[in-house]
Amino acid sequence: DIQMTQSPSSLSASVGDRVTITCRASQSISGYLHWFQQKPGKAPKVLIYAASTLQSGVPSRFSGSGSGTDFTLTISSLQPEDFATYYCQQTYSSPRTFGQGTKVEIK
């Protein structure tokens, strides 16, 4: 199975900060990497698919990059509604594993 490791597990940031979350795969997954945002009590929502493609309706302050084993999700200017937990998921091979999540909290 491909292991997905996110870092950090949590972070504290202020509104307006630039935030970067990293996701590392245990083997190459090409660009088959997607990012989700989950708020408490809600279903996850896709932000970025195929490593760098912004899902329709998602604000442009979110961006993704990377290929192979190393990927990043960047929020260029953190907004109050961005405080949530973020997950990466690979769909290169089965099982389609998720990272353990990164909780973004208010500083």
Added chain:
Amino acid sequence: QVQLVQSGSELKKPGASVKVSCKASGYTFTSHAMNWVRQAPGQGLEWMGWINTNSGNPTYAQGFRGRFVFSLDTSVSTAYLQISSLEGEDTAVYYCARYYCSGGTCFLDYWGQGTLVTVSS
């Protein structure tokens, strides 16, 4: 608009069974596979597997073989997750999520609201 609406919360005793439904609307049900994802209380997301909505063929992740069954009723655009011999460790929110494929990649683009299954004596 695409919607996945899941059945309501369930409280079950250990050893019982539960069947969670996921009713799709706003698209052709058989055009997109359906995935299932588990989230234990306070924990992360765990991919359980998926079902081909054309053939009905399910694929299960390693930890979900045996007691977990994915099924369909295409006449009502509904996917089902049945769990038998429930254990306390099955207490979780279960999500269905549509698999969307574009440009050579597939990802989970729409999710149900989640169904909380609580197993307690």
